[in-house]
Amino acid sequence: MATSVFALEPLWLALLLQALAALLLFLIGAVVVGYLEHKVLAHMQDRLGPMEAIWHGIGQLPADGLKFLQKEDIIPTAADRWVFALAPAVAVVPGVVVIAVLPFGPGLWLTDLDAGIFFALAASGVTVLGTLMAGWSSANKFSLMGGLRGAAQLISYELPLVLAAAAIVIQAGTLSLPGIVEAQHGFTLFGVPMIYGIPHIIGLGLFFVAALAELSRPPFDMPIADSELIAGHMTEYTGMRYAFFMLSEYAGMVILSALATVLFLGGWYPWPGVGLPEGAAGMVLGFVITFAKILVLSAIMVWLRATFPRMREDQLQRLSWSVLIPLGLLNIVLVATAKVWF
């Protein structure tokens, strides 16, 4: 198996480059997906979306970022200052950390952990702590309700997410993300090279729905629910701290799409059994293919947002506990049986 391009000597240079790459991928991914959401959502609503910044609004998100930088940073008098100030960072940092284990191409990962998928799911689960901290410390009842809804949603939907991923781990026989991609590359269904997403269609559906809920994206955006809770945990935030929450949402879309790409869509390979050229060309091509798959999944997330109304809190809980989790357990039983059988 290929090793990471960042396996360099001396160690400090490797660490510096890794940190820089993680931050860049995080920011670029968030900006690209943010622009995608602006445009796709606009056209689905018969609008054009941003059109003025540079060309067709491609500079809109950087411009918004600059605007957020100039804004006053307000901390409410009654707020729990330290927790309030720390919450946006807690929401953002897990995203950057998860990027460290995501493979974006052959050799294009910062580090290959043996328990990569476990680490990724665990770290992305920390994001909701930021939501909870923000909701609690804002000293605002709408924020608090948003934070509590966020926590309840995490508890409900982390399970189907992990169950869906566990089925793939059983199938691939490894927890390492590049390992799963390579295992998927050699996977055949009745002799035909096949991505995991087709036999694991239940798992893919479970993972995608649970990912939407994890990100609190519509139709699972009860923690933010602008028509009920103003902006939930973000209500009291201004300027850069608010931008951090937005950034973590868009980066979260990239990260969970990337995870779904690795687990179900064959990672950086165009199709299992179809190889990539060796060396730099293969890396570039692999990166492009991975990113294209990520963008398609993100576009589907936006599509669902444009189409479906927000669910009610009790509907959300019922969907998770009485549909998704039993389905996830059943999926594991099926996959394990099939794995032993064939």
Add this chain to the structure above:
Amino acid sequence: MAAPSLPGSGLLKGLGLTFKTMLSPATTAQYPHVKPELPPRTRGVIALMEENCTVCMLCAKECPDWCIYIDSSKETVPVEGGRTRTRNVLDRFAIDFALCMYCGICVEVCPFDALFWSPEFEYAEYDIRELTHEKERLREWMDTVPPPPPLEEGAVPPAEIEAGIAAARKEAEEAVAKAKAAAEGGGEPEAEGPQIDEELFARLVAEGTPERAARAKAKAAFVKAQKRREREQGGDQ
């Protein structure tokens, strides 16, 4: 009862609708880059045709906001051979568009077609005082007034236009009848040119009478002579 449908088919239908909308062109108008297509009767700004204004003050009196300011003075016009006339001169005509509520009563009430609606609307200002447009500015808006829209097919034309058309038709018929009579009867051809007593006119001009007065007197003499001729002819028969 609705036909039984697959569970979740409604969700797919919704997804299909949003996807179809995404592929269809957006309705957004790129306003500052692309000017909007406004209907011809858009109430954008009020234009003043200064030459038509007689300072009757009807618009200023009818304005519910009192946002029309008119100043005028009287000017005497000497008339040769008659008493001097006085004429109203428009010194100031201003509309304060900060007060105007675009009701259009002034345009409706103007009896002399001096006020018009123009669809121009881009005259926002940083200073509210700049929104008071003086008559020079209002005259400039006149250039942006679109021509009146054509009448609908089968519509009754306005009374004044109908009267004008009727008068023109009558005149044409008379001319035709006269030409016919001349061709058939071979009778006395109508005198061409101004029907005046040329002899008297020449004499009066020679005596130093002003031409206008001379012409009037000569015409009166001619008409008198003609009437006498007609009376004599009638007596013969």
